Amino acid sequence: MSAICQVTGRKPGYGKRVSHSHRRTSRRWEPNLQRRKYWVPSEGRWVRLRVSVKGMKTIEKRGIEAVVAGLRAKGVRC
Structure with missing residues (x-):
């Protein structure tokens, strides 16, 4: 399952992790997703x-x- 909010559509952000020696590696910032039940x-x-x-x-x-x-x-099944 992808990390996307069903209400706002927030997705992971992508960027680079930069070390002290300035080496760059890829990383991603995950949205704070929770599974909730609503009446x-x-x-x-x-x-x-x-x-x-x-x-x-x-x-x-x-x-x-x-x-x-x-x-x-929007056609989302919920």
Whole structure:
């Protein structure tokens, strides 16, 4: 499973690790993803999402109903 937030679309960032001697090697910054279950009252069921912490804040602000409706409009199965 890829490291992408279902709500915000955050993905890993890529860059270089630079040592003291200035050698460069590739690295990636992973988003802070969590698996969370949210109760959707209109459907009467739980929805499991893989969201970043920023995505959790978005759900708290907009509400789970609006977020799930937006995901369904994009064609995401949840």
